[in-house]
Amino acid sequence: MSLIYKSTRGGEGVCASMAILKGLADDGGLYVPERIPALDVPVEALAEMTYQEVAYEVMKLYLTDFTEEELKSCISKAYDSKFDAQEIAPMVYADGAYYLELFHGATIAFKDMALSILPHLMTTSAKKNHVDHEIVILTATSGDTGKAAMAGFADVEGTRIIVFYPKDGVSPVQEKQMVTQKGSNTFVVGIHGNFDDAQTGVKRMFNDKELAAGLDRHGFQFSSANSINIGRLVPQIVYYVYAYAMLVHNEEIKNGETVNVVVPTGNFGNILAAYYAKNMGLPIDRLICASNENKVLYDFFSTGSYDKNREFILTSSPSMDILISSNLERLIYKISGEDPQVNARLMQSLTSEGRYEITEAMKKELSDFYGNYASEAETAQMIHDLYTDTGYVIDPHTAVAAAVYKKYTAETNDTKKTIIASTASPFKFARSVMTAIDEAYGNMDDFELIDELSKLANVAVPAAVEEIRTAPVRHTTQCDVDEMENVVKQWLGIKD
Ligand SMILES: *Cc1c(COP(=O)(O)O)cnc(C)c1O
Secondary structure, three states: OOOOEEEOOOOOOEOHHHHHHHOEOOOOOEEEEOOOOOOOOOHHHHOOOOHHHHHHHHHHHHOOOOOHHHHHHHHHHHOOOOOOOOOOOOEEEEOOEEEEEOOOOOOOEOHHHHHOOHHHHHHHHHHHOOOOOEEEEEEEOOOHHHHHHHHHHOOOOOEEEEEEEEOOOOOHHHHHHHHOOOOOOEEEEEEEOOHHHHHHHHHHHHHOHHHHHHHHHOOEEEEEOOOOOHHHHHHHHHHHHHHHHHHHHOOOOOOOOOEEEEEEOOOOHHHHHHHHHHHOOOOEEEEEEEEOOOOHHHHHHHHOEEEOOOOOOOOOOHHHOOOOOOOHHHHHHHHOOOOHHHHHHHHHHHHHHOEEEOOHHHHHOOOOEEEEEOOHHHHHHHHHHHHHHHOOOOOHHHHHHHHHHHHHHHHHOOOOOEEEEEOEOHHHHHHHHHHHHOHHHHHOOHHHHHHHHHHHHOOOOOHHHHHHOOOOOOOOEEEEHHHHHHHHHHHHOOOO
């Protein structure tokens, strides 16, 4: 049976391949499946499968207009030796929780889980829909998406990719990873603004009909690799199913036993995937949404009021420094009883007032979620304590999740087995990690810290970090927020 994707703001439905190509719906809404499919393979069977096999069983339920051959080909091109762990997403038990390591791909952050397959889903979708325009991927990044998207799209025929990042809002390793990106179809721009400025600028370009017409005349069409694309969301559901099956396989839990999931959250994509997994029938109890000091989601879950009118704080977990969590719109739509008018009104209020409030009835629908946040001091303490107690080293994003999980268990006494999404390698944030362990490391330079971390954690320096030690800088463009469109036009050679 084919699954249709509707817009959260009421526009016409499309099939999966079209939703992947378009990214955002014409009315500015996000595509959502008209129903969430149920898992149709028993967990006992999933427990014996490889990551790639589980990926097929999950994704086939969502991407119903892909043939078996097309989907399997996308999966095998994505989840191969680019990952340095055979399990693709291995799990490590430490201090009472299971850390699901989602950082074994090309850029050592969890974005690789989806972005290594998205280019293949997109070029397959283009072929299926007889698209002859060159696809231009326009992306705003808070640090990790940009690099992971470029690594996925670099030199993929029929595509170009432009990445905007906040010039002073990413870690040195993140920036070096981006500005050294290879591939003649890649373009990186540092903007004088924060991530929300970058994301708002990108959204404006997507909604600009005149710009779209100009692109069309020159043989281009925009698409999005941001986490609003269902081609990002669907591959993220896979690892929750895989993790649960792995726990059953390893006899850590009984089949059917419920588990909690903790997700360090920014744009609400990763945790939304866990919510979809739960709605497919996976025995997940609470979805624990962990924020850093930009705790707009914590406030939302505790008050029902979403308010981005506040100071934007730069933290040691920059990929979560976000005040507009785009994917939350999909949850708002769901808890409104799938009412596009209600959702559109709230999103309109977010655009014009920077805030909105949900009704009591909608608030009741949020009981699957628990929200909390960790301060910078609590995050550093978490890294320090986990290392001291167990020898396991986690990055600041994962530490936010671990610290929130501690608050959750202290508040609820819930002893259910719990999976913590570990979203970045500590090597990507070596300075924050090492100084959390011991302030004395503050004197070392970034690569000394990386070598020291390798010794301390007893883990080899990942290839992704080794590469940038010596790689030449290829991208030096910077611009103001209001120049983003001109920069895009210039690079594509569009004059009118
Ligand atoms: C993107 C990112 C997050 C946040 O994920 P969302 O899907 O945006 O909520 C957390 N940690 C890391 C390391 C990331 O790169």
